[in-house]
Amino acid sequence: MLRYWVVALVMVVSSSQAAAEMVAPDVLVKQTTDIIMEKIQSEQALMESNPERLFSLVDEVVLPHFDFEKMSKWVLGKYWRKAEQTQRQQFVHEFRQLLVRTYAKALLENAGQTVDYLPLRAKADAVDVTVNTEVPQESGFPIPINYKMYQIEGKWKVYDVNIDGISLVTNYRTSFSSEIRKNGIDGLLAKLSSRTAAN
Numbered sequence: 776m777l778r779y780w781v782v783a784l785v786m787v788v789s790s791s792q793a794a795a796e797m798v799a800p801d802v803l804v805k806q807t808t809d810i811i812m813e814k815i816q817s818e819q820a821l822m823e824s825n826p827e828r829l830f831s832l833v834d835e836v837v838l839p840h841f842d843f844e845k846m847s848k849w850v851l852g853k854y855w856r857k858a859e860q861t862q863r864q865q866f867v868h869e870f871r872q873l874l875v876r877t878y879a880k881a882l883l884e885n886a887g888q889t890v891d892y893l894p895l896r897a898k899a900d901a902v903d904v905t906v907n908t909e910v911p912q913e914s915g916f917p918i919p920i921n922y923k924m925y926q927i928e929g930k931w932k933v934y935d936v937n938i939d940g941i942s943l944v945t946n947y948r949t950s951f952s953s954e955i956r957k958n959g960i961d962g963l964l965a966k967l968s969s970r971t972a973a974n
Contacts, residue, residue, distance in 0.1 A: 800924045800931045801895040801906045812888070834875045841874075842925075842932040843867050849935070849944045854955050862960050869967035870947075876971055891917065902926040 798806070814832070815822070822829040847867045848855045855863065893907040903925040909917035923935040936943045954963045 797929055799895065800904050800922075801892065803931060804906050804908070804922065805892050830875055834871075838871060838874060840931075840933060842927070842934045843871050845932075845934045846870070846944055850948045850951055851955075851960075852948060852952070854952070854960060858960050862964065865964050866960075866967075869964060869971065872971045873967055890920075 814836075818828065818832075822832070844867055847863070847870055850870065851858065851866065855866075858866070889911055891909045891911060893909065895904065895906060897904040903923075906922040906924060908920045908922075910920060911917045918939050919937075920939075921937040922933050923937070924931045924933050926932075934944075951963055954966060958966075
């Protein structure tokens with residue numbers, strides 16, 4: 776399942792040109808996938824020898840197109856409302872770093888991944904859409920990857936990804952809630968921070 780989360784992250788990258796033109800969300804996903812995958816392939820040797828280069832690529836090119844504050848609110852749920860402002864800020868930072876470290880290392884395994892893009896079912900003036908794609912499998916049914924995106928300040932942002940029926944936000948919400956119940960919000964933050972440092 777991890778490799779499909781990685782593909783999901785890769786597919787929502789936006790080039791500066793695409794962002795400036797404010798293209799449709801499905802077109803944005805499609806036209807920018809080739810851009811990032813080509814960059815990964817061209818620097819594959821460097822990234823294998825220097826993981827920090829890969830971390831930097833994911834952090835600077837991919838993740839800015841996710842709305843981490845919105846995702847963080849949903850992931851923490853009631854605990855977000857109870858958290859202090861400094862805890863909220865730290866969680867957004869640590870959550871972002873978690874995705875950088877977790878998925879960056881698997882990016883090299885997904886270079887050249889084939890993706891099928893399904894027609895966008897949304898009104899022309901929609902500001903909240905779901906972009907549906909599929910990753911073909913050598914045997915069996917394709918893996919559906921659906922992006923929940925909304926428009927804010929003239930840009931499209933991803934606020935959740937659903938892969939084969941599993942929501943990224945819901946997946947983390949379950950594990951994080953369990954940790955908070957055991958060790959509190961500070962305990963979760965400490966665990967996330969130590970995980971980042973270890974990688």
